[in-house]
Amino acid sequence: MIPIGSWGWRKVFFTPEQARKKNKLITVLNLKLCDENRRLDVTTLKKNKVVFITGDGNSLPQDVNEFMSWGIPHDLYCVNRSMLFFERQVDHWAAIDIEESTWFAENVNFKVEPERHIVRHTVGFCDISYDVGWMMDFDCTNEFQRRVFVGNTGYFALLTSLKMGYEKIVLGGMPLDNNNHWYEPEDAPGPHWNGMTYIQWMQFKIEHPEAGKVKSMGGYSAFILGKADKEWIAR
Numbered sequence: 377m378i379p380i381g382s383w384g385w386r387k388v389f390f391t392p393e394q395a396r397k398k399n400k401l402i403t404v405l406n407l408k409l410c411d412e413n414r415r416l417d418v419t420t421l422k423k424n425k426v427v428f429i430t431g432d433g434n435s436l437p438q439d440v441n442e443f444m445s446w447g448i449p450h451d452l453y454c455v456n457r458s459m460l461f462f463e464r465q466v467d468h469w470a471a472i473d474i475e476e477s478t479w480f481a482e483n484v485n486f487k488v489e490p491e492r493h494i495v496r497h498t499v500g501f502c503d504i505s506y507d508v509g510w511m512m513d514f515d516c517t518n519e520f521q522r523r524v525f526v527g528n529t530g531y532f533a534l535l536t537s538l539k540m541g542y543e544k545i546v547l548g549g550m551p552l553d554n555n556n557h558w559y560e561p562e563d564a565p566g567p568h569w570n571g572m573t574y575i576q577w578m579q580f581k582i583e584h585p586e587a588g589k590v591k592s593m594g595g596y597s598a599f600i601l602g603k604a605d606k607e608w609i610a611r
Contacts, residue, residue: 413508427542
């Protein structure tokens with residue numbers, strides 16, 4: 377869970393009383409555009425029917441090599457630092473915390489946008505660093521819920537891809553395990569996902585009407601959503 381305060385360039389968002397209070401969090405199955413972007417037709421941002429979303433999991437190199445061997449036309453959607461793995465045009469990029477926003481500003485270069493500008497997505501409106509601002513589409517039950525996104529950046533990218541109208545969404549480098557990131561030493565500690573993160577992904581599979589459009593290259597996300605293969609994409 378990541379406090380939305382970091383997306384608004386502020387770290388302090390809860391009073392101590394709110395943070396200590398038992399707050400019920402619900403899963404988020406849909407997003408909508410921020411008011412500032414409500415006139416934007418996001419379906420015009422896709423160029424192919426398939427999008428390949430990449431995360432920072434240890435399996436990223438293996439997943440990319442396998443997916444690319446299929447020779448399927450696709451848009452490339454990088455999450456956080458996975459953009460650094462590529463030296464070709466990236467179509468979309470997403471981050472939902474200030475650390476990754478700073479990293480993007482420092483690392484974007486002609487290698488990843490040689491043909492056109494990368495479309496940058498985040499939660500909340502920020503016209504300085506991002507192109508498209510999104511917000512959770514549900515009735516807020518309390519102030520704590522309104523300011524917390526349950527899940528991770530890969531899940532956020534998945535939801536935005538559905539809104540952009542992609543017919544098939546393939547996840548790579550998102551095993552949802554606790555191994556080190558692809559850019560770190562093998563003995564580096566990996567992410568520590570909490571139970572609510574897995575509940576969010578499983579709830580998406582169970583309840584979202586378009587969950588069948590999404591599969592993963594491997595790991596726990598493939599266990600939840602199903603494993604992607606060339607035949608499934610071609611259907």
